[in-house]
Amino acid sequence: MPMIPEAVIAMLASARLGALHSLVFGGFASKELATRINHAEPKVIVSANCAIEPGRVINYKPLLDKAIELSDFKVPSCIIYNRDYEKFTPASMVPGRDKCYQDEMASAQPHDCVPVSATDPLYLLYTSGTTGMPKAVVRPSGGHAVVLNWSMYNIYGMHPHETWFAASDLGWVVGHSYIVYAPLFHCNTTVLYEGKPVGTPGPSAYYRIITDHKVAGMFAAPTSIRAVRREDPNGEAGKDFKFPHFRYLFLAGEYCDHETMEYAETHFRVPCLDNWWQTETGSAITSTCVGLGTDLRPPPGVAGRSVPGWNVKVLSSEDKSEAEVETLGHIVVKLPLPPSAFSTLWNNEEGFKKLYFSTFPGYYDTMDAGFRDAQGNIAITARVDDVINVAGHRLSTGQLEEAMLEHGAVAEAAVIPIPDKLKGHVPLGFYVLKAGTFIDEDQLEREIVMAVREHVGPVASFRSAIAIRKLPKTRSGKVARRTMSSMITRTPYSIPVTIEDASVYAHLEEVLRQKGYDPLPPSS
Structure with missing residues (x-):
């Protein structure tokens, strides 16, 4: 699905029925989508005719049709949302399989929420290594809800009824956790943005959204700030925008260089704070926890301290002892994991145990490398395995x-x-x-x-x-x-x-x- 309200509606409708959802990022080709279809075996696929990219429209339906053709598992039903605009081509429908989203909604009846156990899965989310046996992270419902609700104030300093903007895609874990579930649990307005930091139409997009919607806190990837900086090195695009409600800019998803951090703080005019987490964890492992009164000026290059619930250690790769301060090592988390973390890999319990818990017994292996500084901050410097x-x-x-x-x-x-x-x-x-x-x-x-x-x-x-x-x-x-x-x-x-x-x-x-x-x- 593209970044439109109907995608969020589909997620929340699945959760209401007690069904699992599995979103796939729209940038993937048909073969990668087919791999996920084969593994998840969905009863229903919800999609749309197209998505918007700078200067072009991507037709989703042919990609979906090709993926289903390539897949050994044949999806029994698809619901297709046709976006109505003169530049959009209506999707061609397969008789007997495809149904029109608008027609189905027009005739739909309300349904009560279906109770599920706190340990029942909410969703599957595919992470790296999709060749061979795919890795589909399973997120338990109850603990995830508790941690996400807690995090909106304690980590990100957001008060109920304020506006929050996570500039990610729904197909990634940030989109699941902080476009949809966390802000809604915490009674925050959430901004859903179909666009890029530049090119839709220019480098002022983030400033405009923050101003127009009175955004108090924003979450973005460092690469998006680099894109703004590349096109607007002197910050001219943001000079005419006033955003007194804006308090914090949080970055995650990759290493953030100090030049990007300094540019963001200068031109967005708020503290810019890095945090570190993974698809498997569902929320931050380390962060500058605003609501807990943490210093809002951490040293450059670090991703904050351990978030409550995460007992982070840096171990030597050679003898598995705890590494000295400022010494590069293998980053692990002492068990048990907090309730936001994944509970298994879908249809791969043995792989779950072997991949994440066998290298360092008693610990979750993050497969990231880094070090701890003298103040207890964690710096993530590299991926241990061959993931780009x-x-x-x-x-x-x-x-x-x-x-x-x-x-x-x-x-x-x-x-x-x-x-x-x-x-x-x-x-x-x-x-x-x-x-x-x-x-x-x-x-x-x-x-x-x-x-x-x-x-x-x-x-x-x-x-x-x-x-x-x-x-x-x-x-x-x-x-x-x-x-x-x-x-x-x-x-x-x-x-x-x-x-x-x-x-x-x-x-x-x-x-x-x-x-x-x-x-x-x-x-x-």
Whole structure:
């Protein structure tokens, strides 16, 4: 569904009936949607004919039809909302399966709320690693409601009846928790925005929304502030707007550099506070808790302190002891988890136990790395596994590599993250051609980029693929992605002793220089 009221209505209607909902971000391609349909096996899919992007309209219905065609599970019923505007094309309806949202609403009858247990699931939300067995986070109903209601004042300083604006998408966990459920639990007006920080129509969009709707608190991703800064470096777009009701700007979803933080505080004229959480947790693990009287000027680069209920530890990856202050380590949470956290993975209880709780017994493994400062603040510096965070969207390298391999000429592929001023990181692909294949590299790069776009979607921001002779691999067959990334980011590194053919690094250096990079050679 696009970012329209009917999407929220569908979520709340499902909850009222005691049924689970599972929202999918509109930027995904049909193949990714089909994977989720196969796994969740929904009885009903609610969608719309189209969504609006800057300068274009995306027709959703053909994407949905293709996904259902690709899926082994055949959805028995779809409800399609046709947005009525001269630029919008009405959806073509499949007889016997598709029903018109407007027609169904016109003939619908009220239904009482269906009681469920506090431990019953409210929704499924898919997170990274959708190739193979998908990861669908299961959110229990009761505890989630309690924590979200508590958080609106204690973390975000919001009073009932004030206006709150979470500038996210309903298909991500922030959209679930802080566009829909938390503000409504807490009697706050919530702003639903179909648009971008720039381009709809310009960099004044956030200022306009804050002013027009008397927003008191706002939640955004750092990449959205970077987009505003890119187009409006001097903050001219916000100078004519007055927003005396606005008190706090909260950021989360990715690492926030101090330049972006300072720009936001200067031009939005309020404290700008970072916080850290995950799809699995449902709400903040660390934050500057405004309602608890926390200092509103934390040091730059940190994401606040542990939120009540979260016993956060930084452990050494080597011996699993508690790391010293300011020392990089593996971030974990001592069990038990608070009631907002996920209860399992849908249809994958064993995977739930193995993935999150086996590496550090007695702890939830966040799979993030960082450190604790002397004041007890937590800084998140990197993802432990190979997940690329593109503008707050977590994408697995395996997912992107699998899409590259859809091209018939590609024998092997590897994807690494490279820094990007706007999105934080973007993926860069490397590929090895099948033997005896001769094809123009520029043409092949375009075709590989299109393959990733088709199988993963534009959310990946995948734009570059580089041909190389051989990937750096260990003798066990694992690709040494971290050293490849270090070459480009010029982070000191050594060639691992387990690399099968060390000469490949000299080849990589040569190719990267030809492509305009300035790679760092390995240390001796």
